[in-house]
Amino acid sequence: MTRSPGVRKTTAELARDTLLSSDLCRGLDAALLTQLETIAQPQIFAANQLILRQGRVTDAIYLPCSGSQIVERSAAGGQRQVLAFLQRGDYLGFSTSNQFLYSARALEQSIVLRFPGRDFYALASTAPTLRDNVGQITNQVLARVLDHLFAIGQKRAHERLAFLLWQLWQRQAKDSQRATLELPMRRGDIGDYLGLTLETTSRAFSRLRKDDVIASEGRNRVQILDTEALGRLAEVE
Amino acid sequence: MTRSPGVRKTTAELARDTLLSSDLCRGLDAALLTQLETIAQPQIFAANQLILRQGRVTDAIYLPCSGSQIVERSAAGGQRQVLAFLQRGDYLGFSTSNQFLYSARALEQSIVLRFPGRDFYALASTAPTLRDNVGQITNQVLARVLDHLFAIGQKRAHERLAFLLWQLWQRQAKDSQRATLELPMRRGDIGDYLGLTLETTSRAFSRLRKDDVIASEGRNRVQILDTEALGRLAEVE
DNA sequence: CGCATGTTTGACTGTAGTCAAGATGTGTGG
DNA sequence: CCACACATCTTGACTACAGTCAAACATGCG
Incomplete structure (x- = not known):
């Protein structure tokens, strides 16, 4: 949250910086970066506002750029399992299921980059490197969830x-x-x-x-x- | 385990059938299937035998064809978290980490198809469909682990x-x-x-x-x- | 300042862990 | 084929950790 005094980035600048330094963009060429920036939609969420809702059709993926977010799964019985706390540079929404398996909410005011799924996957289908990066990220998420599982279980x-x-x-x-x-x-x-x-x-x-x-x-x-x-x-x- | 009486498949036949009906091969053309079969190594593990060891460099992926297997993570303190029980048609070993994050062991005598990582990923790099299938499988694994996390946590x-x-x-x-x-x-x-x-x-x-x-x-x-x-x-x- | 929201602490309860004995299978050799 | 030995599972008694209910204590906001 704290930033160097006097320097105030615009939403667009912050989003751009976050995107370019993210694992998603590792090794991508300039043309592809431009295309990614073109389809990216910067969004601002207020504290407590829902970013995506469990059960809704998966229509986009997200890249948090500022603030912090919570990812959670709720059951009919009222139980809730928090799956992750996110911040700048994390990822949200990758899935091959056609429904989101969890909800995500902003904990503080947050800037989030939204990539419409259709556009993103169209782009990925032409760019093997981007596709590889998505695979890498999914594996990182899996590794974190396995750590989490161990902690809760043991x-x-x-x-x-x-x-x-x-x-x-x-x-x-x-x-x-x-x-x-x-x-x-x-x-x-x-x-x-x-x-x-x-x-x-x-x-x-x-x-x-x-x-x-x-x-x-x-x-x-x-x-x-x-x-x-x-x-x-x-x-x- | 039970099979139609009188019909006894060879290891190679069973492995082939399992491979061809697996999600891994969904939508692949005949040439690619042949190549996959070429690099596949059928292996037989005795009950309790280790299939892969946590911490070892990731050198292969595996497709269980018969029997049942257990996937587990152990910590220095002696605690152990079992991550999955596998059987015919499940997957094992996909990871972008260069070390296995868990061990896998045969619970009963098992036939397992082994795909050397180098060969497999070489093949995948030329075949977008195969790569897509790997992504799908990883996402299925993630979805299962999230269910598991919810169960243990709540x-x-x-x-x-x-x-x-x-x-x-x-x-x-x-x-x-x-x-x-x-x-x-x-x-x-x-x-x-x-x-x-x-x-x-x-x-x-x-x-x-x-x-x-x-x-x-x-x-x-x-x-x-x-x-x-x-x-x-x-x-x- | 006073209220609302969130956190800490206390007292008690309940669920799961620990330690130990007994029961039930499972496999082996006489 | 039976008897025995060993593995594993079940059950019991007790303990400990975490859950519940409730009150007191912070913190922040109008």
Whole structure:
């Protein structure tokens, strides 16, 4: 969210930068990049606004450019499994099913690039490199879901939370040397991501605080004090 | 497992039949099918034998043709998450990571078709349809893992078991009108698939028996008595 | 400031895990 | 073919972790 002071990118600029540095565009030639930019539709979603709805026909894929988003699956019984927390550079909507298998919602105001499915796949059918990149991305998603499955199936409450914080840290702050994480989601969202109730999630936060693994700065920010301990709890290889 | 009496297929015949009727070969022309058959290596694994090992470099993909297999991920702490139970027509090994993210083992004696990665991807690079099929399969795998994640994250013990039995029934017996399932895996394997201990898994079986949802015939066979109840517990949409 | 929303904590309950014994299959050799 | 030994599964008793219900505590907003 914070940006260098004085420099304010336009939506179009931000979207363009995100697209060009994304895995989707790795190795693509200039002509193809231009075509991709042509079919891309920058969209702004307000906090809590639905980006795509579970069960609807798959009509597009999305590339988040700013803000943060949540991907979730709901069942008739009212249960909800949060499948992912997304941010700039993640992907959304790739599927060969003709219905979306999940919903996606903006957690904060977000800029998202939308690629109409028809246009995108038409383009991909002429460009093997683009198609390869889609395959790569799908495999990355699969790898992440397998990690997630392992965490939920085998770990205890505070270890599951450590797993999530580790994931977010890898993504958000690792390169920037900072050990402070933004958590735009609520405790209930985290609980539904980890297969826990919001109360148990809160207790897991308290436990990590007590053990000096993290420190809280307000509700939506945590500082990682002991990276090694966090990694041990998360049991990342 | 049971086959028409008197007719005994050779390994090569069985492998060929499985390959030709697989999603992998959907829409491929005759020349390509021949090439695929040329690079395919039929292999026989004894019960409990390792097919591929977690952490090894990805050198091949596999197509199970008979028997049943288990896919699992192990962590340093000794925990194990079973990721899938495979059988004829499933897939194994697709990945863009250069290491296998899991191990696979034969549960019973199994015939498996092996496609060396180098040969397979060389072939795929010249055949868009084959490449499309790989993408489709990866997406199917992803969809299954998302179901699995939901079950482990949100369901109670006996509901998780119902989910697995439902999955196996869909795959094994639905079309053949029979409601009898073979369970070649042990209770501990099922537990590690569902994120439960083997004792809790056993109690979940007992509960489904008590509620007349299933009946057991020996240790490795169950009969589904109440399909509707099973589906309700599994909460499949 | 006061209310609404979200989080933390407490007390209690319930579900699943642990440890241990007994039952049930399964395979082998006498 | 039976008896025995071993694997695996089931059940019981107890424990521990997470869920539920409820109250108190923050935080942010009009």
